[in-house]
Amino acid sequence: xxxxxNIVFTAVIAGLLSGLLLTIMQSFSTVPLILQAETYENAGxxxxxxxxxxxxxxxxxxxxxxxxxxxxxxxxGFERFIYTAAADMLAAIGFGLVLIAVSEALGxxxxxxxxxxxxxxxxxxxxxxxxxxxPPELPGMPAAELGPRQIWWISTxxxxxxxxxxxxxxxxxxxxxxxxxxxxxxxxxxxxxxPSHETAVPPALYARFVNAVYATNLxxxxxxxxxxxxxxxxxxxxEEIAARSDGELVSR
Amino acid sequence: MATKTASTAVGISSSKIIPLSMTALLxxxxxxxxxxxxxxxxxxxxxxxxxxxxxxxH
Numbered sequence: 001x002x003x004x005x006n007i008v009f010t011a012v013i014a015g016l017l018s019g020l021l022l023t024i025m026q027s028f029s030t031v032p033l034i035l036q037a038e039t040y041e042n043a044g045x046x047x048x049x050x051x052x053x054x055x056x057x058x059x060x061x062x063x064x065x066x067x068x069x070x071x072x073x074x075x076x077g078f079e080r081f082i083y084t085a086a087a088d089m090l091a092a093i094g095f096g097l098v099l100i101a102v103s104e105a106l107g108x109x110x111x112x113x114x115x116x117x118x119x120x121x122x123x124x125x126x127x128x129x130x131x132x133x134x135p136p137e138l139p140g141m142p143a144a145e146l147g148p149r150q151i152w153w154i155s156t157x158x159x160x161x162x163x164x165x166x167x168x169x170x171x172x173x174x175x176x177x178x179x180x181x182x183x184x185x186x187x188x189x190x191x192x193x194x195p196s197h198e199t200a201v202p203p204a205l206y207a208r209f210v211n212a213v214y215a216t217n218l219x220x221x222x223x224x225x226x227x228x229x230x231x232x233x234x235x236x237x238x239e240e241i242a243a244r245s246d247g248e249l250v251s252r
Numbered sequence: 253m254a255t256k257t258a259s260t261a262v263g264i265s266s267s268k269i270i271p272l273s274m275t276a277l278l279x280x281x282x283x284x285x286x287x288x289x290x291x292x293x294x295x296x297x298x299x300x301x302x303x304x305x306x307x308x309x310h
Contacts, residue, residue, distance in 0.1 A: 004271035011279070022304075030304040073296035080300065087298035091286045091305060097279025101272045127306060136306035149308035150288055213306050 002238030007100045010235055014227035015093030022092065022220040023085040029212035031084065033205060034139060035076075040200040041140025092220070095122060096228055102161075103228075106169055112230040119225015121164050127217040129160040129183075133191030136213040138206055141199045144192035156186040 074080040103109045103118050130153045137143055163182035166175045286298050287307040295302070295309075302309045 001271070003268060004274055007271070007275045008278070011275075026300070026304045031300050034300055034303050071292035071296060073293075073299070083297040084300040084304075087286050087301035088304075091283055091298075091301065094279045094282030094284075094286065097275050097282065099279075101276035101279065104268065105272050131306050134306070134308060137303065137309055139303070139310075143308070143310060146290070146308060146310065153308050154288075213304055216304065217306070 003104075006232075006235045006237065006239060007097065007104070010228055010231045011093050011096035011100055013231055014224055015096040016089050017227055018096075018220055018224040019089030019092035020085065021223055022216060023081075023088045025216045025219060026084065026088070027081065029216055030209060031081075033209040033212060036205060037138035037140055037201050037209070040202070040205075043200065092224055095126070095221075096224055099225065100228055100232060102165075106165070109229040109232050111233055112226040115225040115227065115229020115232070116222055117225070118229070119221040119223070121161075121168075122225060123218050123221035124164060125157050125161045127214065127221070129186070130156045131214070132187055136210050138201050138209050140201050141206070142194040142196055144194050148192040152186070152189075152191045156191075159183065159186050 074083045099118055099122055100109070103114070109115045109118065133156060134149055134153055143149065159182045163179040166179035166182070170176070170179075285294065287302055287305060289295065299309070
């Protein structure tokens with residue numbers, strides 16, 4: 001159990017720190033653009049998406065929403081920031097747990113540099129590869145049905161992670177070829193697309209948002225990876241001792 | 253105790269399988285809850301985070 005405990009501890013510390021950093025970066029970059037896009041979403045009366053401004057007024061925008069207007073949502077301002085921070089940190093801890101589990105199965109992180117490599121692989125797997133088919137979306141932008149998009153997103157992440165792992169940890173031509181197939185296949189299949197791309201959101205605003213998403217996520221993944229590598233080195237208490245005492249029992 | 257010793261005798265990597273898969277599943281569950289849950293309340297709370305992670309949203 002000491003292995004599980006140490007991994008969770010490492011992921012929680014690295015996740016809290018990198019998630020906090022991500023939230024701070026987002027509050028200067030992506031979140032203001034999301035808020036700006038929501039004004040177009042509401043003004044344009046887009047049928048896709050939902051509004052954060054409609055709820056406090058209590059006015060249900062006509063045909064503006066396929067969501068349940070009664071559902072709770074955080075109030076704009078500080079409350080919304082806190083929930084974004086909590087969601088960022090939780091997601092960061094989750095990503096950290098998976099990152100450490102995979103790295104341990106592949107032989108363990110070798111300090112912060114090894115962690116950084118895994119962090120960059122995480123960015124490629126979770127941000128870049130799924131983003132090639134399903135680019136970051138602003139509120140008020142049309143998109144295909146949620147379910148199929150989520151399935152494509154998850155499949156792409158799994159294929160990319162497997163492909164990168166095969167490239168990095170095997171030395172046979174067959175596996176390298178399989179890795180390339182896995183990396184490319186999701187994009188040949190293609191992501192589910194909306195029937196129309198028309199939106200009230202200005203293209204310049206959207207371009208800035210896409211850049212901001214990739215920039216913040218790259219920094220976040222690099223920091224998450226480097227931190228997990230650094231912290232994991234320091235918290236191995238009990239693991240060696242448990243392995244050694246078990247070994248002694250066997251040898252007796 | 254006897255089973256634990258026996259599993260370690262096979263190799264350290266096999267003794268790691270259970271804690272590592274537990275860790276990975278816990279992580280996937282947390283990410284899935286924050287980023288992929290269809291519950292309206294979870295979606296609203298994590299809204300800006302989901303958009304900024306480029307998770308499929310709405």
